[in-house]
Amino acid sequence: MHNPSQPDPVRLEIFKNLYQFIAEQMGIVLQNTAASVNIKERLDFSCAIFDASGLLVANAPHIPVHLGSMSESVRSLINSKGNTIKPGNVYLSNNPYNGGTHLPDVTAITPVFLNNENTLSSTPLFYVAARGHQADIGGITPGSMPPHSSTVEEEGIIFDNFLLVEQGIFQETAVRELLLNHPYPARNPDQNIADFNAQIAANERGAQELRKMVAQYGLQTVQAYMKFVQDNAKESVRRAIDVLKDGSFIYEMDSGAVIQVKVTINRENRSAIIDFTGTSDQLGSNFNAPKAVTQAAVLYVFRTLVDDNIPLNAGCLKPLEIIIPEGCMLNPTYPAAVVAGNVETSQTIVDALYGALGVIAASQGTMNNFTFGNERYQYYETICGGSGAGANFHGTDAVQTHMTNSRLTDPEVLETRYPVQVESFSLRLDSGGQGKYSGGNGVVRRIKFLEPMTANILSGHRHVPPFGLDGGKAGKVGRNWIERQDGRQKYLDSTATVEMQPGDVFVIETPGGGGFGSMGDSP
DSSP states (O other), X not given: OOOOSSOOHHHHHHHHHHHHHHHHHHHHHHHHHOOXXXXXTSOOEEEEEEOTTSOEEEEOSOOHHHHHHHHHHHHXXXXXXXXXXXXXXXXXXXXXXXXXXXXXXXXXXXXEOOEETTEEOSSOSEEEXXXXXXXXXXXXXXXXXXTTOOBGGGGOOOOSSEEEEETTEEOHHXXXXXXXXXXXXXXXXXXXXXXXXXXXXXXXXXXXXXXXXXXXXXXHHHHHHHHHHHHHHHHHHHHHHHTOOOEEEEEEOTTSOEEEXXXXXXXXTTEEEEEOTTOOBOOSSSOOOOHHHXXXXXXXXXXXXXXXXXXXXXXXXXXXXXXXXXXXXXXXXXXXXXXXXXXXXXXXXXXXXXHHHTSBOOOOOOOOEEEEEOSSOEEEXXXXXXXXXXXXXXXXXXXXXXXXXXXXXXXXXXXXXXXXEEEXXXXXXXXXXXXXXXXXXXXXXXXXXXXXXXXXXXXXXXXXXXXXXXXXXXXXXXXXXXXXXXXXXXXXXXXXXXXXXXXXXXXXXXXXXXXXXXXXXXX
């Protein structure tokens, strides 16, 4: 078939959906074969396909903070292992200084070679990747989301383009060795290995589907349309940029650290510069966001400004120049701790960008990361809250906002698998900011412990309220506290670790979103 320089509009639609369909198929396999509640119930995973140079072509609409950053992991693999990559190899990566987000998010990457007349292509023509949040990957607290880590070493085990499957043979001994041979080893290597196997299976499905597609349409067409799909995304983002105005914003976090961003629109070449100069230097805490996370947050914001139905991909980044000073909290240098950067700071970046663009008031701005466990059990969840209002819409109550998109485990499953009770889970009324359009409400979640366990909360907006825009009021700050069995109450800060005894209740009240427009202007 001839290789056109211009895509056929009908074919473009078909391929856009086909690429996305492949990523979605991978997700279904991953969910069906995973062992952990995290992946199976909370759907804390993402799948995507990449072209030969490691650029994102399409993803299933899973977790935004994973998606914008996975390409960095694939490109780092190509750069470091390029000429040694063989058919049947699968690599594992979670290094935050190499495209990772935080250590529990482990990515399995499979290069895809093509069979042609009984000969294999000499280099991979595509890559597929599946990233899943592991229930535990070692580190100083069960669940690997320590509130107070100060180096990445304390957060768990780093896989840096680790060869997980070598020419079809699963390297179980080497994986176990790495999981256990660490100052803070993994607590449940069997579960890690089960989830890694599920990720391998998901990738295998993606590779099969890509081969099928090539058999049907021919390699030239499949590769040409990978480029066209990226060009289409690039043009969609340029159209979104056409209607934006310059702006800047400074947003403070509970710790006093600030994120500063300035957006400059270039009308002529329809591009934008997103400059984070002025942001706090890298922190001694774990609220540093790896560069890949910062990029993912920017990509997410600009993708949400696009009305067309496009797969998020590398083309979306083409019109954007992102400036992140090295050594600041959004581009830290090794061995800075990063576990909260991925889940908390990413949210602050998104809200600061929306603030600079003047389009949406702040959302709850936190994932309210709650982990608990002991040597036997490890569990992690993120808790919903209010989203921010915009120029012509109210915020939403009780939703996962922005960079997270995971579900909450059903109470029945949670109580069957862990010695806890969900005492109540309700809306937190009047927590959204008032305005012409009001912010959404947060929630109140009460979990009672039936066995002694360590519980951790890693959250934000417990001191700084989520801002309103354009005269709208701020949302209410969240609160974390414990009700001991004897009725004593203990208030906790944004980040805390506590020992829970049977009968103790952990209470999390999540923030509301900010309002938009002043009350006088009725909608």
